[in-house]
Amino acid sequence: MVYIGTHGDRGAHRADVILPGAAFTEKSGIFVNTEGRVQMANRAGFPPGEAREDWAIIRALSDILGKKLPYDSLAALRQAIFKAAPHLMRLDQIEAGNAADIKALAGRGGNPEKAPFVASVEDFYLTNPIARASAVMAECSRLASGKMLTAAE
Incomplete structure (x- = not known):
């Protein structure tokens, strides 16, 4: 098993x-927010020590394994991504839905559950390795859950 990460977290x-790997603040990235808007984040600083951006780690590993990936830079990787998913080039725009896609999904059938929707995240303060390694976020989590430690603890 190979672990690529920042804080030696779960697994x-x-x-x-x-x-x-570099933390999210130490690498540039493209993401899609909950409303479907493509956004770009720029790195705020460089990763410490021998840490590298995930794409660079995977690219180097592919070469060692004899299955070299066809990009040598973040720009080349983005071009490959944009070719496969052109809508990711349209920053700060919401991609219009396609009724045919919805109809195709509906045609797949299935049995929806009758249970009410519930949040999939139980503790928003501890959702990633950086937050879980933070004493401040642990305190926020305790405050939110009502499990604040007393002076005797």
Whole structure:
């Protein structure tokens, strides 16, 4: 098992190889927010030590494994992504839905559950390795859950 990450979080103890990745603040990225708007985030600083951006780690690993991926830079990777998913080029825009796609999904059938929707995240303060490694976020989590420690604890 290979672990690529920043804080040796869940699963790292089972890994055969641990590769130090950059935190989200240390790499640029493209993401789609909950309303479907494509956004770009720029890195705020460089990763420490031997840490690298995830794409660079995977690209180097592909070369070692004899299955070299066809990009050598973030720009080349983005071009490949944009070719496969052109809508990701349209930053800060919401892609219009397609009625035919909805109809195709509906045609697949299925049995929707009757249970009410519930939040899939139980503790928004501890959703990622960086937050889980933070004493401040742990305190926020305790405050939100009503499990604040007393002076005797």
